Amino acid sequence: MESKINFRPSFAKKWLVIYVRPRWEKKVDKLLQEQGIESFCPVRNVESQWADRKKMVSFPLFAGYVFVKINEREEYRVRATMGVLNFIYYLGRPAVVRDNEIEKLKYIADSYHDAEVVSLDELSKGDKVRIKSGLFHDQEGRIIQIQGKHVLMSFDNLDCAVVTRVSVNNLMLTVNQQQQYV
Template sequence: MVGDILTRAWYALHTKSRFENVVNEGLAKRNLDVFLPKITVKSRRKDRHKMIRVPLFPGYVFVRTDLNPYEHVEILKITGAVRLIGSTRGPVSIADATIDSLKIMVGTGEEVITGTQFKKGDRVIVVNGPFAGVTGVFSSYRGDGRVIVNIEALGQFAAVNVHADDVEKLPEILS
């Protein structure tokens, strides 16, 4: 990097599960450009029917940095920050136009439809509901936002039917 001119760009910062707001606030307190796109959805809790604001991309916030070593370390020292998304060569920047488009999308107040596309065989973990903490293998989509997850035990598979929002893909390191 010696001789390279550092230019500011947007990067996706992976966070611990449910730490998006903590990381967003921590970065903002350090006067860094940060963007946490949120959308309004209906709460899925059975005991109440209210609208709540949730991250558009659970587990991620966007930060604008030039990746100078000091700032890079400061970003990763934020409670709940895991790593900047990238390849073996380092973090990969995101085009300004992409971030601008996301800002427009979440700023309109219109419904934004999201979802994670799982592929058959993906290692997943159930993060909400009665099966929270269970790891398994994604099997198929059932419709109405439901998915089938196969759980292996004693050399046999058992399948559970859970809501797609309650399932997250395991990082490849953990799978």
């Protein structure tokens, strides 16, 4: 019995993930679309404040990554695009993302403009954090316990012991008087 190996490239388009240069996500997305390649770079909107004004700024939801819907013949064009570093691989082949997952991401990006991807690995018990918005806006405290995507925290500078449950997305890690968004 003979087994036939198919060496012809597949013409079926699939969503793949590419890794891009730091802070080049939106530029690579634009360059790919200018070439007629379907790409998707979900963004979140953040209000930034300078000394003289406030402005809405959009940041990529996934830092360093852009999604492309291509077939095998278009892989070279994507690789040759300025700012593209490589495809993300899984089991030796470019990682494929299901169409319904991309549709969910598009829905989230369109519906929740302030959505944010947060790594829980960056927070640990005892970390000093600042609340970004809400009832306790700009209050600093320490993490007592991490509960899924929420933390229990205590406030340092209040005259009484207040413990509250706060969403990880609403916290900013404070390190050596510099603020870093989590």
